[in-house]
Amino acid sequence: MSLFGVLTGAVSVAVFKIAAFGVDPFQTFMAGLDALVPIQFGTLYMIANAALFLFALVFDRHYIGIATFINLFLLGYVVEFSYDTLRMIPLLADPALWVRIICIIVGIVAICFGSAFYMTADLGVSTYDAVALIMANTWKWWKFKYIRIITDLLCVTLGCSLYLMAGGEWSMIPTIAGIGTIVTAFFMGPLIEFFNEKCARPFLNDFTS
Numbered sequence: 001m002s003l004f005g006v007l008t009g010a011v012s013v014a015v016f017k018i019a020a021f022g023v024d025p026f027q028t029f030m031a032g033l034d035a036l037v038p039i040q041f042g043t044l045y046m047i048a049n050a051a052l053f054l055f056a057l058v059f060d061r062h063y064i065g066i067a068t069f070i071n072l073f074l075l076g077y078v079v080e081f082s083y084d085t086l087r088m089i090p091l092l093a094d095p096a097l098w099v100r101i102i103c104i105i106v107g108i109v110a111i112c113f114g115s116a117f118y119m120t121a122d123l124g125v126s127t128y129d130a131v132a133l134i135m136a137n138t139w140k141w142w143k144f145k146y147i148r149i150i151t152d153l154l155c156v157t158l159g160c161s162l163y164l165m166a167g168g169e170w171s172m173i174p175t176i177a178g179i180g181t182i183v184t185a186f187f188m189g190p191l192i193e194f195f196n197e198k199c200a201r202p203f204l205n206d207f208t209s
Contacts, residue, residue: 001120002067005067005117006067006114009075009115012111015086015103015106016104016111018095019100020174020175022176023176023180024111025184026152030048032163032165033159035167036165044076045075046077049071049072049128050127052127056068060137060138063124063130063134064130065122065125066123067118067126068126108188109191112191113199115195117199117200119196120200132147132151159177160177
């Protein structure tokens with residue numbers, strides 16, 4: 001379930017990128033970093049997550065599990081492979097507006113579906129998720145939902161700033177920080193819970209009963 005959830009999430013990120021209506025906050029940061037640093041995206045993603053992994057390792061290892069390592073070593077490369085593969089489809093190579101709208105809808109549903117399986121498996125969280133969880137539950141700074149909003153806003157701000165520093169144009173900002181970013185930052189919860197109740201938990205219960 002952890003592997004399926006993480007890989008589904010990775011493919012959904014590739015679909016988000018094709019839609020070009022913005023990606024989730026952490027991927028906005030990675031998009032800006034990718035524009036600035038001239039190395040393979042999968043490797044860059046692993047390096048960025050390794051830094052966050054060290055943070056979790058030092059301050060609270062409780063959140064580290066199998067899913068953490070799957071996310072750390074596979075997600076970036078799966079995103080890169082999925083994006084390149086999908087772009088080979090003529091309809092997605094230079095997508096029309098209606099195709100982009102379908103892609104953003106598919107991306108949102110897929111990332112919530114994958115997140116439900118990944119979270120229900122309860123075998124660790126992503127390194128980015130661990131940062132807010134440690135600040136909320138270990139350090140007791142504030143409630144998780146508020147800290148997560150702050151970290152998300154920080155990622156979006158840094159991502160856009162790095163993208164502009166790399167020579168990106170203001171007009172292209174909505175492709176990495178747009179409606180897709182807003183939806184994933186604020187409105188994913190109910191859809192994830194729906195898939196938890198209807199798919200992930202019943203699957204786990206049937207498999208373990």
